[in-house]
Amino acid sequence: MRTVVPIVKSQENWLILFLCSLAVYFFIKTFSYRPAAALFPRIVSAIVAILSFYHLAENIWKALIKQPEAEITVAEIPVCLPWYGSFVLALLYLLLIYLIGFVFATGLFMIFFPVAAGYRRWPVIITTALATAILIDLSFNRLLQIQLHEGILFSLFQQ
């Protein structure tokens, strides 16, 4: 079966708090709109705020009344590349696209990402990176005629 790295349950409360705060913000903000535009968002945001507050209170209450448990040792599942690693690499990829365009940025990304994730079979990495970059150029720029971002650096050079 697929193994999923566990996450601390209490982090759910932060998510609920975020949703609750956003709903309260939406609710308050509706008072600055015309009545027709405000009515439905006001109803929905009120419901979301109430339900998320209820769920948060329920979680906290359950945590308070829970009997102290014997210490449980959880075996750590080895993580290949944690979520924040993927997140940062995805943001860097986006920045690279902005700078040097889709085709070259994808080529570089397809090389660096597998390496960061611990994969070291260079022939496979290089072949995949080259194949992906060529595929983008052929399928989008030539076959489908969808103009992909070329990167501001290239635009500057062209000027």
Next chain:
Amino acid sequence: MQLWLDGFAIALQPHNLLYLLVGTAVGLFVGVLPALGAMFGIVIMLPFTFKMPAVTSIIMLVAIHASAIYGDSITSILINTPGGVGSVASCWDGYPMAKQGKSATALGISTMGSLLGGIIGWITLVAIAPLLTVFAIKIGAAEYCVLGIMALSLLSIAAKGETIKGVILAGFGLMLSFVGQDPVEGLNYRFTFGSTYLEDGLPLVSVTVGLFALSQAMLLVEEGGTIAEVFELSGSLWEGIKETWRRPLTILRGGLIGIWIGILPALGVSAANIIAYFTEKKASKEPETFGHGNPAGLLAPEVSKNACGVGDMIPTFTLGIPGSASTAILLVALTIHGLEPGPRFFLSGTDPYAVFAGILLAQFAFFIGGLLLARYFSKVVFIPNALIGPIVIFLSFIGAYAMRNRLLDVLVTVLFGLIGYFLYKLRWPSPCLVLGLVLGDLVESNFHRALQVGDDTYRVFFTRPISLVLIIITAIFMLWPYLADAIKMFVERRKAL
């Protein structure tokens, strides 16, 4: 009749058949990969369709939908890992069959059963869709609004044990749909945080790609390794096909359950797959053999799942209310390509008939593809996650960008990828969020139209018979878990007395 013949003639044109095959191959590929299902396939391939003719693109997307639903079962049978939520029950007898050295036989049952389920679903779609369209013309704004809310509620209930989370996320999805110009008067830009980018609203494709594709890439890379190390294909596909035909009642039961669940807005293949399994077990003369490799225990969920996959499209095409999260994306694709789902769908000339013909051809395409290529596609599970991850991220970025050629849309994808990751980890049902976002405009504009009809009172929702019936059905579904407990306690007390 002439329209149907024209529809089939269009669907059978060489370029449409070519894209049908491409869709089938993509669907099988993503179907085999655990957690990447039909919705992922449709979302990823949507940008490739922007320059295609409407019918060709929808045919390709429905082919992805059909073959991914079928492909989900391949890993269920071979490595006991469901390819998606819709094939959980397929593991229960499929994998024991594989362990008994009958993996190819099980794949044969799955392939034939899926085709029959798809055909049952298609016949129902063709029979019911025109009738439902007539019904859809007669219903008003109040009913449409309640139908939208019903779809959101049912999807929340379908998230077993997580109803409150589902409702919160559906509401959050609705809230996100409010961002941008208001659909009522068009005079207000709402919840834009002062950003001109948000004045057009949040891009649905970017949000969906982030929630379902990018988040899965993050999860795959986090896990590392490959999805499976080894599996062996043994037995005979032909034997599986013969086994299927020996069980006509199982096919009928599975098909009917799948259709019924498919027609109900928002109850998807996961419910169909499991309910069909338990119904078959109950109906069987040898229920003790279920879970130990009984072919009927594999056939029923397979038929039901694929019948449901097509049944899902009935409310999508006729009412414009998606039957599941993946058909919600299909709805977006229909709109992008200028096909208007809803009561006017059949008034768009031969195109709707060509799409329906494409749906039937898609069933045969995955059947042939499954028989010939399933054993090769199943090898996808040997590709390292460290390579699949960046490919999925790259496809997500292309998908988000190609819609409007704006890099900010890609940033939205990255942010929603992070949200999707945490929702998955915390077991929050993210399809509810997408359905809320998709249905937001429809529900809000019909809510206001209904109020205008009803002189600004909420009575209009309760005085119109269809609206009232829909509200009662929704309430019963929502309260059923509590009602069931109360009824059980009442019966036990009566017995005790």
